[in-house]
Amino acid sequence: MAPSLVDAAAALRAAVADLIAADTDTATVAEVVAAMDDVESVRRLLPVAEHRILNRLAADTNPLDYGATTVSKLLAFRLRISTGEASRRLAEAKDLGPRRTLIGQPLDPVLAQTAAAQIDGAINAEHVKIIRGFFATLPDHIDPHTRQAAEADLVRVAREHGPEGLRKAVTLLLALLHPDGTFSDEERHRRRGIVIGKQQADGMSPVTGYLTPEARGTFEALLAKMAAPGMCNPDDVAPVVDGDPEPERAERDTRTPAQRTHDALLAMGRMVLCSGKLGQLNGLPVTVIVSNTLQDLESAAGRPAVTAGGSLLPMPDLIRMASHAHHYLAVFDGHTGQALHLGRTRRCANPAQRIVLHARDRGCTRPGCTVDGYRSQVHHAVADWKDDGQTDVDDLSFACGPDNRMIETTAWRTRKRTDGTTEWIPPPQLDTGQARVNDLHHPERLLRQADEDDDDDPV
Numbered sequence: 001m002a003p004s005l006v007d008a009a010a011a012l013r014a015a016v017a018d019l020i021a022a023d024t025d026t027a028t029v030a031e032v033v034a035a036m037d038d039v040e041s042v043r044r045l046l047p048v049a050e051h052r053i054l055n056r057l058a059a060d061t062n063p064l065d066y067g068a069t070t071v072s073k074l075l076a077f078r079l080r081i082s083t084g085e086a087s088r089r090l091a092e093a094k095d096l097g098p099r100r101t102l103i104g105q106p107l108d109p110v111l112a113q114t115a116a117a118q119i120d121g122a123i124n125a126e127h128v129k130i131i132r133g134f135f136a137t138l139p140d141h142i143d144p145h146t147r148q149a150a151e152a153d154l155v156r157v158a159r160e161h162g163p164e165g166l167r168k169a170v171t172l173l174l175a176l177l178h179p180d181g182t183f184s185d186e187e188r189h190r191r192r193g194i195v196i197g198k199q200q201a202d203g204m205s206p207v208t209g210y211l212t213p214e215a216r217g218t219f220e221a222l223l224a225k226m227a228a229p230g231m232c233n234p235d236d237v238a239p240v241v242d243g244d245p246e247p248e249r250a251e252r253d254t255r256t257p258a259q260r261t262h263d264a265l266l267a268m269g270r271m272v273l274c275s276g277k278l279g280q281l282n283g284l285p286v287t288v289i290v291s292n293t294l295q296d297l298e299s300a301a302g303r304p305a306v307t308a309g310g311s312l313l314p315m316p317d318l319i320r321m322a323s324h325a326h327h328y329l330a331v332f333d334g335h336t337g338q339a340l341h342l343g344r345t346r347r348c349a350n351p352a353q354r355i356v357l358h359a360r361d362r363g364c365t366r367p368g369c370t371v372d373g374y375r376s377q378v379h380h381a382v383a384d385w386k387d388d389g390q391t392d393v394d395d396l397s398f399a400c401g402p403d404n405r406m407i408e409t410t411a412w413r414t415r416k417r418t419d420g421t422t423e424w425i426p427p428p429q430l431d432t433g434q435a436r437v438n439d440l441h442h443p444e445r446l447l448r449q450a451d452e453d454d455d456d457d458p459v
């Protein structure tokens with residue numbers, strides 16, 4: 001005969017009280033481990049008992065008798081748990097506890113195989129949560145036979161593996177059952193993309209997007225190496241970027257996985273830039289080009305430097321990047337526009353003139369044009385090459401392809417001002433007094449006071 005619920009619950013409390021009172025201090029390690037096993041098996045079995053209790057409560061209790069409008073609220077008030085947790089326990093009891101038909105006949109649990117494994121003490125709460133989560137994502141059109149086969153697969157994995165293994169099995173099963181319809185290569189191809197969002201006021205940029213399985217597999221392999229603890233750590237005096245980090249180095253690495261991924265991508269980018277295999281872009285080896293003025297470098301509160309792509313680079317980042325031998329840093333005198341220093345990679349050739357242009361013009365010099373320096377060409381601002389123009393840096397300026405062609409084929413003219421900026425003079429019929437120099441790549445000039453802007457004598 002089954003014991004009464006009241007007696008059994010009282011015996012459980014007494015047994016747990018004994019366990020709490022037990023002498024853990026003098027127990028041997030083997031005894032402690034054995035006790036741990038027992039506590040765990042009870043922890044696994046307790047929900048089985050709880051499901052029966054909750055199902056009875058849900059079936060036959062009028063919550064209003066307890067001053068609650070629903071059974072979950074009754075549970076929440078009575079047990080001082082959240083209504084979310086109360087609803088979860090009731091739903092789990094419904095899925096895994098015994099049921100009865102309307103006429104009182106016993107009925108298998110909804111997830112009968114999971115419930116059986118739970119009764120065996122073979123799976124724990126994490127397993128149950130993952131399996132129930134799997135069925136929650138399956139749409140109604142998946143037939144009962146497929147559901148049962150899937151449950152059998154997952155319970156078999158759960159009986160032998162931890163939650164990590166079970167999660168992998170769930171992902172694979174979902175891919176095989178493709179409950180969202182047919183996953184196709186075309187669909188994946190269409191959705192692929194990575195967006196580096198607008199640079200925010202603090203200098204940071206959000207990244208969003210979707211990787212194809214191929215891209216994921218590729219980055220997975222790279223990041224397994226480069227984002228491992230101890231690798232590419234900017235907190236190290238000399239970060240390890242190839243070979244294996246010493247174990248102590250990995251141990252004192254406190255970065256989050258996300259931070260390690262970020263640092264790995266940065267290190268990989270540097271490696272590609274340094275490889276010398278990227279060829280050229282508009283006449284310069286592909287590299288990071290940054291410009292700044294001496295005045296800003298010397299001032300602690302200096303304005304951020306600007307990359308040739310138009311991104312703002314705070315001073316500490318600039319100094320850190322310049323310490324790597326493979327970036328160009330052009331330092332200018334803010335008053336005369338003279339190039340004072342060109343730091344550059346040893347690997348790359350010496351196209352110093354273009355560096356000067358990157359630093360001085362930063363992008364297409366045609367007023368209002370937003371094309372950045374990386375995508376600009378060299379233009380002979382004083383006299384075109386075909387008209388005996390000298391390839392002297394003071395005569396050169398940046399122009400994007402379309403604007404360079406416009407100069408060659410129309411009545412637009414350019415000339416240099418004494419401050420090194422390039423002035424674009426429209427054909428007379430176009431001249432409406434518009435700006436003649438392009439300040440879009442020089443936000444600091446846009447903010448400059450009007451009385452500072454008095455130097456526009458043409459050369």
Ligand SMILES: [Zn+2]
Nearest residue numbers: 364369400403
């Ligand atoms: Zn342009």
